[in-house]
Amino acid sequence: MKTLKYSRQREAIMNYLAQTKEHPTADTIYMNIRETYPNISLGTVYRNLNLLVEQGEIIKFSCGDGCDRFDGNADPHYHFVCKRCSKVYDLDMKIDSLNHINLIANAGFDGEVLGHSTIFYGYCPDCKTLS
């Protein structure tokens, strides 16, 4: 984890991620940053996102749609994906409320279960009444 030299492109990415709850893809981030820095390249966006993930400043996760999503909230938390509108929500359940499932998984398994990665799905508040 090396120290990073300042760059306004990286700062713009962090600022953008800090003020959105959309869990955007790299491409969405690129589109948005381009409104302020029209010359930024997609490669730079990817490079900085990966650096920020390495530093633990942001989180990268996949919600099953093939492309990675980024979250400016680096505190561990669970995500919810709407089956209808595909929007991703943060769940504010306590992060250790699912710790016990590692034990359940480890029962009858001869290895050592240390953690899990879970995504919840269903209908979001907006879509719940429609479907």
Add this chain to the structure above:
Amino acid sequence: MKTLKYSRQREAIMNYLAQTKEHPTADTIYMNIRETYPNISLGTVYRNLNLLVEQGEIIKFSCGDGCDRFDGNADPHYHFVCKRCSKVYDLDMKIDSLNHINLIANAGFDGEVLGHSTIFYGYCPDCKTLS
């Protein structure tokens, strides 16, 4: 879910998946089928895998390494990925033993949580003593 016309390529794919516990990628499947049918193309493998997933005969899932993996065991079950050797194992926990986490996730969330997708990780039986 239309009825499929017989093809020996598809049968070879099903047979291969039925006798392995490796959770292979499309490419691994391709390599193996090619020993019997040297002319089979990767496109055919992908097309058939997707058809079989649609029919519910096999399962497709991602273990976070970017490429999809396939499982000839279509009964719902959880998977475990080893942090060291990256092998994927089936867990034989009862499938409904984690049903309750949907309720935990739904508490304090205004949408409707219907399910979840979970992968466990840690050290497998072989790697547990080494790391």
Add this chain to the structure above:
DNA sequence: GTCCTTGCAAATAGTTTGCAAGCCG
């Protein structure tokens, strides 16, 4: 001045698709 960072373009990996020929029913 050194070395990290950028923009650009080309490369890569995994997967999908168009098309003419082949095979199942």
Add this chain to the structure above:
DNA sequence: CGGCTTGCAAACTATTTGCAAGGAC
């Protein structure tokens, strides 16, 4: 035969990388 299936190659999507120029410290 009609229409699903195949092999082949090209296309596509998401992401990474090489390189010379630019910027931070």
